[in-house]
Amino acid sequence: xxxIKTFVTAIVSAMLILSPVAYADKWGDQFPHIKATGDIPxxxxxxxxxxxxxxxxxxxxxxxxxxVIGQPTALxxxxxxxxxxxxxxxxHTPAGDLYxxxxxxxxxxxAPYDIVFGFSNFINDWKRYLAPVPKKYMNSxxxxxxxxxxxxxxSWDGTMYQYPVDGDRHYLKYRKDVIDNPEMQKKYKADxxxxxxxxxxxxxxxxxxxYFNGWDWDGDGEKEYGSAEVMKKDDLMFAAFxxxxxAYAKNPRTPGGFFFDLDTMKPNINNPGFxxxxxxxxxxxxxxxxxxxxxxxxxxxxxxxxxxxxFSFSWDDAFIAAMQDDSPIKNKVGAAPLPGADRVWNRTxxxxxxxxxxxxxxxxxxxxxxxxxxxxxxxxxxxxxxFSNGANHQADxxxxxxxxxxxxxxxxxxxxxxxxxxxxxxxxxxxxKTLLDMEKSKNRxxxxxxxxVFEFTxxxxxxxxxxxxxxxSPQEALDEVAKEWEAIVQRVGKKAVQDAYAVGVxxxxxxx
Amino acid sequence: MNFKQxxxxxxxxxxxxxxxxxxxxxxxxxxxxxxxxxxNGLNFxxxxxxxxxxTDDPRFWxxxxxxxxxxxxxxxxxxVIGFALAHMVWKDIKFQRFFRVLFxxxxxxxxxxxxxxxxxxxxxxxxxxxxxxxxxxxxxxxxTDPVLAKVTVIIVEVWQWTPFMFLLLLAGLLSxxxxxxxxxxxxxxxxxxxxxxxxxxxxxxxxxxxxxxxxIEASKIMDTVYVLTSGGxxxxxxxxxxxxxxKGLREFQMxxxxxxxxxxxxxxxxxxxxxxxxxxxxxxxx
Numbered sequence: 175x176x177x178i179k180t181f182v183t184a185i186v187s188a189m190l191i192l193s194p195v196a197y198a199d200k201w202g203d204q205f206p207h208i209k210a211t212g213d214i215p216x217x218x219x220x221x222x223x224x225x226x227x228x229x230x231x232x233x234x235x236x237x238x239x240x241x242v243i244g245q246p247t248a249l250x251x252x253x254x255x256x257x258x259x260x261x262x263x264x265x266h267t268p269a270g271d272l273y274x275x276x277x278x279x280x281x282x283x284x285a286p287y288d289i290v291f292g293f294s295n296f297i298n299d300w301k302r303y304l305a306p307v308p309k310k311y312m313n314s315x316x317x318x319x320x321x322x323x324x325x326x327x328x329s330w331d332g333t334m335y336q337y338p339v340d341g342d343r344h345y346l347k348y349r350k351d352v353i354d355n356p357e358m359q360k361k362y363k364a365d366x367x368x369x370x371x372x373x374x375x376x377x378x379x380x381x382x383x384x385y386f387n388g389w390d391w392d393g394d395g396e397k398e399y400g401s402a403e404v405m406k407k408d409d410l411m412f413a414a415f416x417x418x419x420x421a422y423a424k425n426p427r428t429p430g431g432f433f434f435d436l437d438t439m440k441p442n443i444n445n446p447g448f449x450x451x452x453x454x455x456x457x458x459x460x461x462x463x464x465x466x467x468x469x470x471x472x473x474x475x476x477x478x479x480x481x482x483x484x485f486s487f488s489w490d491d492a493f494i495a496a497m498q499d500d501s502p503i504k505n506k507v508g509a510a511p512l513p514g515a516d517r518v519w520n521r522t523x524x525x526x527x528x529x530x531x532x533x534x535x536x537x538x539x540x541x542x543x544x545x546x547x548x549x550x551x552x553x554x555x556x557x558x559x560x561f562s563n564g565a566n567h568q569a570d571x572x573x574x575x576x577x578x579x580x581x582x583x584x585x586x587x588x589x590x591x592x593x594x595x596x597x598x599x600x601x602x603x604x605x606x607k608t609l610l611d612m613e614k615s616k617n618r619x620x621x622x623x624x625x626x627v628f629e630f631t632x633x634x635x636x637x638x639x640x641x642x643x644x645x646x647s648p649q650e651a652l653d654e655v656a657k658e659w660e661a662i663v664q665r666v667g668k669k670a671v672q673d674a675y676a677v678g679v680x681x682x683x684x685x686x
Numbered sequence: 687m688n689f690k691q692x693x694x695x696x697x698x699x700x701x702x703x704x705x706x707x708x709x710x711x712x713x714x715x716x717x718x719x720x721x722x723x724x725x726n727g728l729n730f731x732x733x734x735x736x737x738x739x740x741t742d743d744p745r746f747w748x749x750x751x752x753x754x755x756x757x758x759x760x761x762x763x764x765x766v767i768g769f770a771l772a773h774m775v776w777k778d779i780k781f782q783r784f785f786r787v788l789f790x791x792x793x794x795x796x797x798x799x800x801x802x803x804x805x806x807x808x809x810x811x812x813x814x815x816x817x818x819x820x821x822x823x824x825x826x827x828x829x830t831d832p833v834l835a836k837v838t839v840i841i842v843e844v845w846q847w848t849p850f851m852f853l854l855l856l857a858g859l860l861s862x863x864x865x866x867x868x869x870x871x872x873x874x875x876x877x878x879x880x881x882x883x884x885x886x887x888x889x890x891x892x893x894x895x896x897x898x899x900x901x902i903e904a905s906k907i908m909d910t911v912y913v914l915t916s917g918g919x920x921x922x923x924x925x926x927x928x929x930x931x932x933k934g935l936r937e938f939q940m941x942x943x944x945x946x947x948x949x950x951x952x953x954x955x956x957x958x959x960x961x962x963x964x965x966x967x968x969x970x971x972x
Contacts, residue, residue, distance in 0.1 A: 644832070
């Protein structure tokens, strides 16, 4: 009897253990995108979605241009259509036009799109027109894995309006095969008298980038350059500028606002900290690849990911692109926190503090919501839940130009990258550690999430691009931005901006 | 047919006119008197937008003068090149039909797609133009130098729209009477004198029409700038229409963008009327 019991237990155990594999294979075979993991059980898995029937219904989505976020949107739309029988129409829109493409119909009381993609900092302007994420999805297995900070990012006053599909931070990417190369270190020391190491400050970053600019340092027969950065006007360049500014202008000893003084709502954007950062950025135009001043995010990804530059520092995408199987520099890159500065501006005492400062910039990233006036809300939320289900998410993470980056607790396990993506363990560990450390930092900066946010960021893009083009000095450019910001605050209403900004300040001051 | 029936037949045309022309203009005027943006509705704010435009927005005026420079330069170049090409294929030359079609091809292509291709050509690290020029030790910053970026916009615009000028001028040349040319030939006029004293004056009315049509079109230049430079570097290639687009459809300052559009419309009507009068006076003085 005991033998039979043991035998039955063994059979049942084997079935339980092996069933997910068989189940995974079934969907992995049909959908090559998830071949590495197969389906991962959950409320929005392939298996669960295949039980839905949306035949005869149409889902309309407005998303970013291909490839960044536009490609996964289209791919998952195709998969969703195949699984549920729905018709899914996807419209692709350039980054700069995503805001207005949704706002125009929103303001006119229409809903030409059921799902709208944008940036997470649009939340304040968009939330009136978006349907809150229903409880059913809030309690889904997929949502339970989302980090606390990204739940907060997608919500306003405790209500979630944006469905988490991405989580972004800016950090430093560098060529490990150069920076850690003893021969290069020796050569750099001999030529400059300085140590070649992962740059601790933006000044070091600039020195190294300048040294490695315009010559073939990896022996591939092509010239390489110092740094690839998003410098194209209106193409997320404001975020690149803030990444360079946080080291000089985010002082942990002066709480109460990075962008504005929360009490007076006077802009800080033209204080010496920001001006120093813009001065560094103007200098950076000398060590970017030819045409680098016109690089958008896609160019930056292609440039660093293709092995053209020593450094890059914005979103994950360039790093992931460099670590893809088809990359010439796979396992030759490293991740590190954004460089800091040897001095930081104290806006209370109006003086520089001569001590090392580093601050992470949590950019958040792509966000997506369902229009309140949509007639197919259930299907829309199902699509979003499916978009970020376990299998899709892990597969998307591995593709650099998809623009999908870690926002789930499980994403910080280095084994995912080692086992399914073939990353070198040291690189996988440094990558996850860099991201995790940013989550833990007490000196973080979060993006503006105030009404009329696009006016503020557009003013920064215009001002800084004038400085990069040599039309204005850094101080003049930022004075112009500050003047414009003051005017925007007046137009929008000081109280409205102040109230919204207070939420961000609380997060920066570690009070939320 | 009685009087009332006439109105019935007029009504469809009138309805279309009101729907697609009168109503949008009236709505733009109303919008320009509001603070409509992402946080306000269609609230009436009087002339506030216009006061801001005339007293506190040098960027609009800079973009307007930049636009004037770009449109006048491109139209002059298009006229000169278009006239030369039309003159060339007007004569009996070999492969005349082939050239007539060839010269029209740029105009038949989609501007946005062609601009993307031009952007690829002028890409400073990957484009073929600099690849070739680097053999001679040159690598111009076609899209990132404030002056050269304007030149690049001009090149693309001239390439795209010279065929339009060519087409109008060729049609004009083909319709010219033969007698003045025969008379000039009998008098033994040289080709240059024939062109200066016969062809050019006879072509003046058509030239004025072609130039005005192109000026109207060139003053709306937007797609080339949008795709090629996004108005950069800095604001060095930002034109009025692109600036209005940024304010209206990027920053969602609809009320303010409407006030800029309406002001721009008035300025264009006045300036193009003046230009047409001046050109008529200059070219038709005899």
